[in-house]
Amino acid sequence: MPVLEFEHISKRYRSLFREERWALRDFSLLLEAGEIVGFLGPNGAGKTTAINIAVGLVHATSGSGTLLGKEFGEVSARRRVGFLPESPAYYHRNARATLKMCGALNGLREPELSRRASQLLAAVGLDDEAERNVGKFSRGMLQRVGVAQAFINDPDLLILDEPTSALDPISRLHIRRLLLDARNRGKSVFLSSHQLSEIELLCDRIFFVQAGRVVAAGSTGELLRSSEACEITVSNTNGLPASAVDIQRQADQTTFTIPVSEQRAAIEQIWAAGGTLIRVARKTKSLEEVFIDVMNGNSGERTP
Numbered sequence: 001m002p003v004l005e006f007e008h009i010s011k012r013y014r015s016l017f018r019e020e021r022w023a024l025r026d027f028s029l030l031l032e033a034g035e036i037v038g039f040l041g042p043n044g045a046g047k048t049t050a051i052n053i054a055v056g057l058v059h060a061t062s063g064s065g066t067l068l069g070k071e072f073g074e075v076s077a078r079r080r081v082g083f084l085p086e087s088p089a090y091y092h093r094n095a096r097a098t099l100k101m102c103g104a105l106n107g108l109r110e111p112e113l114s115r116r117a118s119q120l121l122a123a124v125g126l127d128d129e130a131e132r133n134v135g136k137f138s139r140g141m142l143q144r145v146g147v148a149q150a151f152i153n154d155p156d157l158l159i160l161d162e163p164t165s166a167l168d169p170i171s172r173l174h175i176r177r178l179l180l181d182a183r184n185r186g187k188s189v190f191l192s193s194h195q196l197s198e199i200e201l202l203c204d205r206i207f208f209v210q211a212g213r214v215v216a217a218g219s220t221g222e223l224l225r226s227s228e229a230c231e232i233t234v235s236n237t238n239g240l241p242a243s244a245v246d247i248q249r250q251a252d253q254t255t256f257t258i259p260v261s262e263q264r265a266a267i268e269q270i271w272a273a274g275g276t277l278i279r280v281a282r283k284t285k286s287l288e289e290v291f292i293d294v295m296n297g298n299s300g301e302r303t304p
């Protein structure tokens with residue numbers, strides 16, 4: 001059973017002056033259990049709208065969807081979901097009391113409530129700030145309270161809208177550990193982010209969204225290997241194919257790049273010329289290159 005499913009969801013916002021804006025258009029996406037899934041796309045692509053529809057904060061104009069098997073908007077599923085909104089805001093209370101209040105609202109009771117709060121404050125690196133008023137917290141500190149709050153009831157599904165956008169590197173590492181640990185315990189995570197290096201380190205699968213639609217998707221490994229080029233290293237320079245580019249010579253080795261479709265012919269040509277093959281590898285792309293290719297509409301990836 002999918003943990004989260006959007007089926008042909010469209011969302012239209014209307015402004016005061018009746019100007020219309022479609023934040024989502026026929027948006028479909030399916031999330032399987034036990035994965036960390038990244039949601040990538042430029043500002044205004046519709047990520048926050050989709051997330052807010054899933055947790056019941058915004059109603060879709062058309063289409064439907066399920067959260068842990070329940071129709072969007074059904075309250076019973078929310079208890080098993082941890083949610084971090086895009087801009088978390090809290091009452092003026094200390095961090096520990098804030099977490100305990102969220103836990104209590106989710107049905108946690110003492111002594112479990114205090115134990116979970118302490119454990120999570122330490123996990124996000126806020127144990128020394130636990131008794132300070134969150135009203136005085138920096139944006140990054142608030143975001144860490146928000147992540148801790150999302151974890152308080154040990155949810156089966158975490159939905160996090162840009163969890164690491166304001167974080168320093170150490171805090172980012174704390175959050176990464178929390179999320180990987182949750183995944184290893186069979187939990188599912190759905191997060192939006194602009195931090196491509198973070199997504200690359202964390203996510204098993206990535207959905208790219210542009211102008212309110214999913215435009216590409218794939219496992220992270222698959223997407224990074226999606227280059228159509230291959231790099232070959234040989235022991236001499238005889239028989240280099242005409243299409244070789246990026247040729248680099250070092251001592252008695254030569255490395256060059258050719259299209260994958262010509263790999264076989266190139267290897268045969270090198271052997272025929274008496275050369276020795278040292279290494280053949282598919283070139284990988286950075287997630288930034290994949291992102292730009294997808295957004296320019298020339299990813300060559302399957303669209304879901």
Ligand SMILES: Nc1ncnc2c1ncn2[C@@H]1O[C@H](COP(=O)(O)OP(=O)(O)O)[C@@H](O)[C@H]1O
Pocket residue numbers: 013014015021022023041042043044045046047048049050
């Ligand atoms: N409450 C709202 N009223 C009007 N337009 C909105 C509202 N919320 C979002 N939008 C518009 O919907 C589009 C998608 O926004 P959003 O879902 O926040 O994108 P993202 O999170 O990917 O940056 C944007 O064009 C945004 O201006």
Ligand SMILES: [Mg+2]
Pocket residue numbers: 047048049086161
């Ligand atoms: Mg957003």
